[in-house]
Amino acid sequence: MAYSTKVLDHYNHPRNVGSFAKDEENIGTGVVGAPECGDVMKLQLKITDQGVIEDARFKTFGCGSAIASSSYVTELVKGKRIDEALAIRNTSIVQELNLPPVKIHCSVLAEDAIKAAISDWKKRKGMAPAEEKKSAEG
């Protein structure tokens, strides 16, 4: 299978790889996927009290498209308000990275990771949790 130039670029030069320091504040962490499914994404967002995403980090166990999707998402969310970030749909990831149909689940996982990270941040801030998205054991 041939990869798109953008997937290759993100895979070879992933943006914002890593984790924030443990003691850093204002961090929301989302971990989605499962090892037995072959995909696990960890997305961390640093969010100001005003609800603006200042910075992002990711780590991903998964195929090249999963790595590229998470790398792209870290770029996409930076500077956005959380309501804007929550409005990001996987289809825009598919479009940007030119993902083939078999890789659409990678983009879905990346969308889920944004939601999970913001939900975690809200919980830490003592805010009402975002609507629980349905989850199923993988």
Added chain:
Amino acid sequence: MLKLPIYMDNHATTRVDPRVVDAMLPYFSEKFGNAASRNHSFGWEAEEAVEKARGQIAAIIGAKSKEIIFTSGATESDNLAIKGVVDFYKDKGNHIVTCVTEHKAVLDSCRALERAGRATVTYLPVDKYGMVDPDEVRKAITDKTVLVTIMFANNEIGTIHPIAEIGKITREKGVVFHCDAVQAIGKVPVDVDRCGIDLMSLTAHKLYGPKGVGALYVRSKGPRVRLTPIIDGGGHERGMRSGTLNVPGIVGFGAACEIAQREMTDEAARLVELRTRLQAGLFERLEDVYLNGHPTERLPGNLNLSFAYVEGESLLMGINDVAVSSGSACTSATLEPSYVIRALGIDEELAHSSIRFGLGRFNTAEEIDFVTERVSGEVKRLRDMSPLYEMAKEGIDLKSVNWKAD
């Protein structure tokens, strides 16, 4: 000089040996006859070449020439053996014994017969090394069993089954024994009499011959095995497989077998040395690498490793100048991780992390060293990017995590 990309996927297919190409070439041009043309020299010449090849192929498995039936490849041979036996012996019974790690050509032939209501099938499990237990074969055989089909060596993990022991049991029980020996021929000694094999699938392209030509060995004596053909036509190949013979392909298949038989001992020793070098190099540079398959009872050129915390397809992408394959779901047509690796009972995650190195005749020590560096470098890079590696380093038991996945 190292030439890129490096081909290390010799279980998928092999490069045609230049000596084989030389043997084949005249049969595309001046010697183009149809081996079934009985009345002129063009036909005789083609027939003579086919019979020579038949002898070369028979020799490498300890069979007689007339026991070799040419086919289009091992998938057809497997289909012919399984469907042909079940149909021919339908008055005797309808039960097949096979194993969960067989090639799809065997498993799907069995499933097709099950769906059609023509057979019931027992799929035997394998141990953690991917080996079937001969005692399990014995226990699975009933008075309705007409066929046992177990591969010689597995195409993914390289494990060699105890074929001679299984053959002893099937002979004792009077059940036909089919063996898909595609990966074993020319790599390890295979002898149909010593192993008690009645039907055996072979293909040229796994032993440095051309694609599109294979054979089915059909035992002629002690006992004589009968089959119903699956392709009807002019009655070629003693009525078992109609169709004009692929003369150049067959000539190449014969030449490939002759070379393999002559060079097998030296080649196997060389491949084991290269494989040991690759395995040792990777284990030295990386932690948490696991061997899939049997530590000793395995094909000389096979090394199947799981690199924990790294997904296989992403690793393949990172080492794009090295051609290997992975058991990862993302590299399969079904989007399921390898059923062979999963059958070993290891963690599912390790199936996604598996890489098959298939070493062959044309690989060099220099290539091994390049691949060692390339793979270990990329595994390290991807582990630095892996949340699983990070969690494992922090002492989190990955099995205790409540994963949420869609």
